[in-house]
Amino acid sequence: MSDLSQEQWAKQLKADENAFILDVRTEEEVEDGFIPNAKNLNIFKGQAFIYELEALDKSKNYYVYCRSGGRSGQACAIMNEMGFENAYNLLGGFSEWTGDVEK
Template identity: 40%
Template sequence: MKFLMSILLVGLSAVSCAQNRVSQTEFKKLMKDPSAQIVDVRTSKEVAEGKIAGSTNIDYFSASFIATAQKKLDKNKPVLVYCAAGGRSASAAKDLKKAGFKKVYDLEGGYDAWKE
């Protein structure tokens, strides 16, 4: 019985994480919320090539990523994250959730898909 409960909890945890990845359509809807905080986790060099309007850059590769996020963002307001293609932002979203951010959403396909 304990084994089955463990499998169920692991499965629910995976589903919970997967639900934080959202389509471009859903991301755009979430952006309409005036309390939404849009975070670009790419490097400053990548951001210089273009970004989503209204986003704040917090480089995921920076050693101070979480500390900077905690300084600049409200943990109780929605956080919408994106990177170039979706890999870094998925990791960033996971780390932000671990740090206590309540509502974190990750743009599927990242900025590369957004600009197409």
């Protein structure tokens, strides 16, 4: 797992043609807005979250975020344990995101 600053995360994401953006917040949080093209998998769903991760392509590069960076860090650690090689945690999370947002 790599913790990336907001600037590093955005720059690396923009240049990555194998990128997959993963939002691990709750559905209620997502209603406040999300990073364009992000797929939402709520980390609080427990085992269901694990099943959803298992369905993902492990060859992709995952850019993971939550509200402040804590849950996404946990998600990246879980993903690494499951065999995902490239999971990047957005430090500061969505609350510090200054890029594009969709509602």
